[in-house]
Amino acid sequence: MRALTSRRENSIAPITPPVEAGWEVKYNLIPMKEIVRSRIEQALGELYKIDPPEFKVEKPKDEELGDLATNVAFLLSKALRKNPNEIAKELSEKLSQEDMFEAVEAVRGFINLRLSRNFILSEFRRLLSEGEDYFKEDIGRGLKVQLEFVSANPTGPLHLGHGRGAVVGDALARLFEFYGFNITREYYINDAGRQVYILGVSVFYRYLELFGKEGERPGIKKLFEEEGYKGEYVIEIAKALKGAVGDLLLSRDGVPEAKERILSYGFDFPLSYTSAFKPVREPEVELCSAFGLDMMMEEIREDLGSMCVDFDVWFSERSLYERGLVDKLIEELRERGYVYEAEGALWLKTSQFGDDKDRVLRKSDGTYTYFASDIAYHWDKFKRGFDKVIDLWGADHHGYIPRVKASLKMLRIPEDWLEVYLIQMVKFFREGKEVKMSKRAGTFVPLREALNEVGPDAVRFLFLTKRSDTPLDFDVDKAKEKSSDNPVFYVQYAHARISGVFREVKERFNLDPEKEDLSPFLESLEEDIELKLMKKTLMIKDELIDITLRRDPHLITYFLIDLAGLFHHYYNHHRIIGSEKRIMKGRLALLKGIRTALRLSLKLIGVSAPERM
RNA sequence: GGGCCCGUAGCUCAGCUGGACAGAGCAGGGGAUUUCUAAUCCCCAGGUCGGAGGUUCGAGUCCUCCCGGGCCCGCCA
Known part of the structure; x- marks a missing residue:
């Protein structure tokens, strides 16, 4: 995963050994490289009476050379006006007196260190007595970090790319938790806007189709053909709906009764959208939306669950509107002087903060853009008191980063508060051929298919065999093989x-x-x-x-x-x-x-x- | 046209925030099992790190340009 800002900017809690602590204390508190580093720093102080520079302690490429090596001599050569190799030699001599090293050798300016048997044995004994706690450090010190990932639209099943995001996000969350951060896993549900309406239209169309009556609603039919979701899953939703309400939705008058039927039908998943349903303009379509959302969210939860990914918070975009937060946000931005009106729409001056151009917050038809609610969402995250927020987005959203960062600057939210990482596409291969994914045509490969065929362990592992910001080829046949290829x-x-x-x-x-x-x-x-x-x-x-x-x-x-x-x-x-x-x-x-x-x-x-x- | 990402062995990819002769797995060839699980192990091969400059004591790694591939550039979500 590559940082969008520099690594240094991104680092949360650099490991800085407490200066006042004695070696024995550090010995028990910090990882191997840091223990070695502190020994080197001490030796430098005694030898040259200087502040040590930022040097590296790392594994040498070739194990034959030693367990660890440092480049410190190169970095000191200017300040000390000495040949790096000379410094390395002096330092090696000093360090070889330490009993944690078995051998210290200066080679062409590098200092190669071999850890002593005694030191390794004593560390290993500690590992045995402490178990996995041996690997633990309180790096996070309870820092509140939110990880938002997956956040797939509830208008279709999860595909492989979402699965990849889920696996990477969850692994990050587990790591952060292990190292003492207070982690919140969050899923942002885009349950507002036109796409939800289109879902309703699609479900309703399929529902009509089940009765052979799709021709009676030409408006619905046209919309479905132009923009509808064509996937098989919509038919499944329509069938479940028919099972619960029969033909009630064929007439608008049947809607209130249909709602009650759905609620009492005995579906074994939460029906939060259906329960909250209130008819507005096209009740039959809107009820289909609500039921569709409930069923899709259930499927999404199930798929994630079968990979052992769970979220602490399922955050509803709609709730931002219901709480009036989007309006409040726009008011806030307006007061700060970043909002203006043009061509009947409301714009945000993101270009002042590094974006290519200004962006629309409210369209001329009076509805808000996704962008508006997204800033409101991040504003809300900030107000919830997270010290740091990490978002994992699909790579196709990369152009979106500058405008979000720009709007956060307007809200005086510190630059490094939000980290965004991109999850690249996953290509699906079967029998050596790529299976193209397209949500609209309904030909995409859902995550579920891969999970059923390959199993969650292999899926999780394979998603983590490549840096997440580069595209990944997922070959089902290989993934299924119980061979060393896997x-x-x-x-x-x-x-x-x-x-x-x-x-x-x-x-x-x-x-x-x-x-x-x-x-x-x-x-x-x-x-x-x-x-x-x-x-x-x-x-x-x-x-x-x-x-x-x-x-x-x-x-x-x-x-x-x-x-x-x-x-x-x-x-x-x-x-x-x-x-x-x-x-x-x-x-x-x-x-x-x-x-x-x-x-x-x-x-x-x-x-x-x-x-x- | 602009932006982001990628280009390392036949294939899939690592390369730890510039460091010591560029690594692994797969595919290919040859071998190991009366033993604690052969889903294992051992041996063999292969690369001018896309190209050209530059910065540096030192560049696969940083900078510039070029070539090739992917993605994104909406008052869509």
Whole structure:
């Protein structure tokens, strides 16, 4: 996911180790890279008596070089008027006295650090005793963050692109929650405006069709043919409607009775729009709208639910109008001098704040634009006291960002309060051919179809195998394959294998690795790969924090595949059961730590961690 | 015409806010299993990072231009 503003602007809570805290305290409070950073900073202070620059601590490209490396010598070379390599050498010497490092080496200006066995073992023991809390940090400190995502129009079923937004948004929400943010997941329902009327027309037309009477309402027929929703689902709604009300809606007089019938019919989903229904101009069409909205929202909720995505708030656009918030907003903007009238419409001077041109708030026919209610919506979010709002929009809305940002500036809302990320389209492939999606023609591939065929775990995982602002190809046939082409199974299998070993051990040795404290036996592990596995597992802490601050949840799938791969390799080359007792126990401890990391990471992307497969 | 995004191995994509010889999976070829699940593992191959300049000690990464692909540019939602 790429930020629209710079990463620095976007960062919520940079991890700044408390200056006054001693090393022992930090040792227990911050991720690996930060622990190392603080050691380097201290060494710099002692050596050169200077304020350390903004340097990097990162994994070297080649693992052979070390566990971590820093570029600090390059950055200091100007200030100290010294050759980077010379600085690196001096610093290496200093750092090698630390017992957390096994080796510190200066190579062409880089400083490569290898963590000591003792340090890794002590960290891993901590992981075993703390479980997933080991990876946790209170970065958010309760900061109120709202994540608005999906927000698909309730005029049709969710398609794959919405599913992608749901998965990315939910994963972000889970990450933020894990790191101490107070998260609200919100879905904005566009239940106002013309599209809702068109939904009603479409449902009503299909309803008439069921009685063979569509020809009797030429106005409805024409509108349906020109603008109606042609998808199969509209027919389903019409059928359900007919089931509940019979032929009552064929005459306008039947509308009040029809409403009562729907409410008492025994639908097992909430009928909030139907309950609130009040006839205005075309009661039969409007009742169809209300019932259509109820049924669509139910379907949307179900689809999201089957991917384990749920929202704290389902926010109705209509409610903004009912509360008079749109009018109030326009009044507010007018007072600030940003609103003017031209050609019978009401305009907002967004061009003053970076938009290409001014935008219409109220059309000359007196109705409001979607834009108007959307600003009102964000204004309302601000007034609800969120410290930060993150929106995930479909990529086709990208041109919309400048005008929303401009209007927020007019309302004196801080620039970095709103972050917007774009979710790119998903192309659907079946048998190697693309299945085109078009809502109007009704040929789009609903999310439900993919979920039924492929299953929620694979769908979620696959949606996170690519950065979300680039288009994604979704190949159903591949997704269904239970092969290594499908990385979700590869990762889940690693988890299932560990669980399998634990079951076996319980049975054969009456030893329960879940309950028993096996951490003292880590000492008996002497293979390089075992140390490597520990390091990789521990470094997940750094990865997860990074991913959260960068809002790049797709990277989770990459380190999962990486960790699972190393584990599978290990598993194929080393016996756990059958090795010497103390080694077996050490290996069980190792597996337990790995499993904790796998479980947590899978949980954060909402994928299940099966005990067996 | 303007704006946004993308262009890395035959294919699908990573590349951690400029750093050390450019990575993974798939596809292709060859091997491993009487053992804790073979949905696994091991070995082999492949790229002038779309092109050209520039900034820098250092560029796949930043800047400019060009080429190619996608999306968006409504008093639609």
